[in-house]
Amino acid sequence: MTLNIFFELVEIKAKIASVWPFLLGLIFVQANFHHLNWGVTALFFIAMLLFNMAVDINDNYQDYTKAGNQAAEWKKKTNIIGVQHLHIHRVFALMASFAVIAGVIGLYLVWVTGWPLLVMGVLCFLVGYLYAGGPKPLSGTPTGEFFAGFTMGYLIMLITVYLNLYQTTQFTGGLMARVLLASGIAVMAIAALLLANNICDAKEDLDLARKTIVYYLGKRHSLWLFAGFYIVGYLSLIASVLIGDLPAWSLLSLISIPLIYRNVAAFFRIQVKKQTFILAVRNLAILALTTVLAELLGLWIG
Numbered sequence: 001m002t003l004n005i006f007f008e009l010v011e012i013k014a015k016i017a018s019v020w021p022f023l024l025g026l027i028f029v030q031a032n033f034h035h036l037n038w039g040v041t042a043l044f045f046i047a048m049l050l051f052n053m054a055v056d057i058n059d060n061y062q063d064y065t066k067a068g069n070q071a072a073e074w075k076k077k078t079n080i081i082g083v084q085h086l087h088i089h090r091v092f093a094l095m096a097s098f099a100v101i102a103g104v105i106g107l108y109l110v111w112v113t114g115w116p117l118l119v120m121g122v123l124c125f126l127v128g129y130l131y132a133g134g135p136k137p138l139s140g141t142p143t144g145e146f147f148a149g150f151t152m153g154y155l156i157m158l159i160t161v162y163l164n165l166y167q168t169t170q171f172t173g174g175l176m177a178r179v180l181l182a183s184g185i186a187v188m189a190i191a192a193l194l195l196a197n198n199i200c201d202a203k204e205d206l207d208l209a210r211k212t213i214v215y216y217l218g219k220r221h222s223l224w225l226f227a228g229f230y231i232v233g234y235l236s237l238i239a240s241v242l243i244g245d246l247p248a249w250s251l252l253s254l255i256s257i258p259l260i261y262r263n264v265a266a267f268f269r270i271q272v273k274k275q276t277f278i279l280a281v282r283n284l285a286i287l288a289l290t291t292v293l294a295e296l297l298g299l300w301i302g
Contacts, residue, residue: 184236247298
């Protein structure tokens with residue numbers, strides 16, 4: 001397995017979807033509590049990346065192993081395992097090793113910081129596996145976007161906040177709600193990314209016996225939901241600034257609206273995986289870059 005094949009197997013380009021909420025969590029803590037625990041935070045970052053790679057490997061592994069004879073051409077021409085003729089047992093071993101290492105680091109962090117991390121970590125592991133694994137994978141149901149956005153956009157940010165406040169009494173239900181609002185733009189952008197993928201794969205998903213939200217809403221209504229995700233994300237950012245949880249300079253990230261609008265409009269016109277799915281990926285990158293830079297600028301000026 002070459003490095004390029006490995007990067008494709010773990011979908012390295014999609015790692016921004018987990019790094020972004022992690023950075024938002026650090027900024028949130030610094031802006032509101034001025035306290036960072038770099039040691040446990042660094043360990044979590046390593047575990048998070050390893051587990052995220054394990055999840056993406058598992059997605060490819062489960063899709064490949066569960067595809068029936070009717071999907072033989074798809075396995076050969078689309079799935080990375082079939083395209084690159086990867087040894088299925090070695091792929092599984094790589095996935096398992098990443099998950100085990102992430103789990104060991106996670107248990108150590110639970111021992112250091114306390115049981116709330118165990119609850120959040122178990123939830124992340126369950127969603128990570130069940131997204132593509134189990135008898136009824138979440139990726140093939142109408143709930144895939146919700147679980148992916150909630151787990152990656154919110155829980156990663158929440159865990160980051162917790163690890164930097166576990167020694168205090170400030171990690172409360174109210175704070176969890178505030179973090180949810182501050183993470184809204186990441187939650188919505190990640191959900192939009194998954195929805196764009198499902199819109200492009202609508203016919204293929206039917207061939208693989210998947211019934212995503214696109215199956216129930218239809219392509220046109222799904223496109224409007226896709227656009228709506230970004231609107232909700234921007235509104236949550238504005239609301240978080242208004243209640244004082246994010247620096248006022250965070251609103252500078254609203255300059256991204258014309259770019260996001262242009263990409264959404266282009267996706268409304270054409271929904272072809274190899275041609276326009278990249279627009280949702282670009283939107284995620286644009287929002288990640290602009291929000292992180294704007295919020296960091298707010299911290300620096302403040």
